[in-house]
Every structure is written in structure tokens, then in C-alpha cells.
Amino acid sequence: MRSLVVVLLFGLVAGCQAIPVYENPPKQQKVERLWKARDLCLLAHTPQFDDHVSDPRKVARFVALSCSNETNQLLEMAIPEPNEKARLAFQQEAERRAAAIVVDFRRVDVATERHKQIGAPTPLQ
Secondary structure, three states, X not given: OHHHHHHHHHHHHHHHOOOOOXXXXXXXXXXXXXXXXXXXXXXXXXXXXXXXXXXXXXXXXXXXXXXHHHHHHHHHHHOOOOOHHHHHHHHXXXXXXXXXXXXXHHHHHHHHHHXXXXXXXXXXX
């Protein structure tokens, strides 16, 4: 009997945590698409601004500014009438994302350099 009650309670709790329902699913899909477009812009512009010496936060500011059109489109779609606080928050989030990308790119470059120094085989040409 106890196991039946536990199973029923678990089912009710799990049912509450099911698939999220959005107020406007097509709008949510557009927001997700714009988010991906902004992230792709950040990925594309990071190598142009990174000199591998400057502070990642400084590089990230430039990268985020280069993708401000994408960030603004995302903001306008996500928040119909954004205030200055929302704009600042979206810009700061873009800078944090860009900083993470800069750091990741640098880690990959360092790992590649180490791999070459160890004497990894080079492809024949």
C-alpha cells in the first residue's frame, strides 16, 4: 500500500515537472533562433579581436559590441518594451558569453601548441 502511495505521489510531482509550456511557442522559437544567431556572431568575431595577450574581458567587450545588432534583435524579440536596465543586462550577458568563448579558444590554442611540442605526428603531404 505504501509503495502505491509513493508511486502516485512521484507521478504527480513528475507530472508537474514535465515539458514547459510557453505562452507563445512560435515567439519562443524565434527567440531561441536569435539567441543562436547571436552566439554564432560571437564565435565568428572572437578570432578577429583576440590577440592572445589582452585581458579576455576587454576582448569580450569588443566582440560583444561587434554583435550588438544581433543582441538588440534578441532583446526586442524577448522583451517587447525593454528599458535601459534590460538593455544593459542583455549586453552584459553577451559580454560574459563572449569572454567564455575567448577563454575556450585560448585553451584550445594552448592545447594544440602543447600537442605539437610533444611531437605529435604530422600528416603526410
